[in-house]
Amino acid sequence: MMGNRGIVLLLLVSLAFNMYLLGPDTITERFEMQGDESSQQTNDELREQLEECNQSLQACDLQLEFYINRLLEMESRSDVCPLTFLGNATMQAPAVVQRIELIERGPFVRQTVTEEGAMLDVSVEMVPGKGRVLVQTVPLMGVVFQDTANIAVSLAQERTGANLTQNDVIFSIMATEEIPGVDGPSAGALMTVLMISSINSEQLNPLVTITGTIDERGNVGAVGGIIEKAQISKETGKELFLIPEENRLLEISSVSERRVGSIVISEGESEMVDAKSYIEEEIGIQVEYVSDLDDLMEHVFAD
Structure with a gap:
């Protein structure tokens, strides 16, 4: 604001100086001096110059009036609060829970670890603030989401052109039970989508869910637990599951005991299969690969 004000003041001074130099008194003096020389041609030239100066003065007067009004307008707006964004968005995110079971057989105790899917409610809210990015998890999950949240906010500002320095952004991750196995970065792609949706006030499709990390350039990266996440997405009514392109090849393992x-x-034994084909055939939910933020934007918004 001060920079614009300075420019306007400089223009005002410049216009006033030009008006002084081009003033009619200056031309009149030159006209009177030439009158003693009884030169009709010179007098005609001076009359033309006087007419041109009058026109220039009229133009300067209009410009001066414009800049004065502009300066007054900026002064009247100087006390207006900076622009803030208000909005929120929510999406369900699939996660993986690790279950540890102890099996006793006589004097021996064997530990088995199994993994199953769980759904998290991830939401974002923008409120007037100081440019902070805050994360709360309920219940406490023992996982740091803060770095992922900061990347999501930065990418959303870059994509939308929004300036959130006058906002606080609050991410909330909620689950029905404690989930210590959740990996914070795996929700990065989804959190970025939430931010863009919130800024642009665009409605997300509730039948779509996402898994995948995201980096500072907007690239979506691989995650684990694709099968478990696909299963819980299907069970909770989702129809489209977006997964990273890097997870295209899926290792399917089978265990036999004798x-x-x-x-x-x-x-x-294990074999490599195409993730999309396997999940759509075996689990029954549509799958699309995504490699960057542009791919995500094609699928997440409601029609």
Whole structure:
């Protein structure tokens, strides 16, 4: 604001100086001096110059009036609060829960770890503030989402052109139970979409969910637990599951056990399959690959 004010004042001074130099008194003096020379041609030239100066003065007067009004307008707006954004958005995000089970067999105790899907409610709210990015998790999940949240806010500002320095952005991640196995970065793509939706006031499609990290350039990166996340997405009524392009190849493992006397021997086999084909056939939810923020934008908004 001060920069604009300075420019206007400089223009005012410049216009006033030009008006002084071009003033009719100056031309009149030159006209009177030439009158003694009884030169009709010179007098005609001076009359033309006087007419041109009058026209220039009229133009300067109009410009001066414009800049004075502009300066008064800026002064009247100097006490107006900076622009802030108000908005919110919510989307369900699939996560993976690790379950640890202890199996006792006689004097021996065996630990097994299983993974299953869980849905989180992730929301963002923009309120007047000081440019802070805040994260709260309910219940406490033991995972740091802060770095991911900062990247999401930065990308959303870059994409939309919004300036959130006069806002606080609050991310809330809620689950029905404590989920210590959630990996914060895996919600990065979804959190970025939430920010853009909130800034632009665009409605998200509730039948779509996302998993994937995101970096400062807007690239969506690979995550784990694709099968478990697809299953919980299907069970909670989602129809479209967006996964990273980097997760295109999916390793499917199978374990068989055989007993030799009192000893149980486990044998595992694995194969690589196309994730989209496998999930759509075996789980029954539509899958699309995404590699960057542009890909995400094509699928997440309501029609």
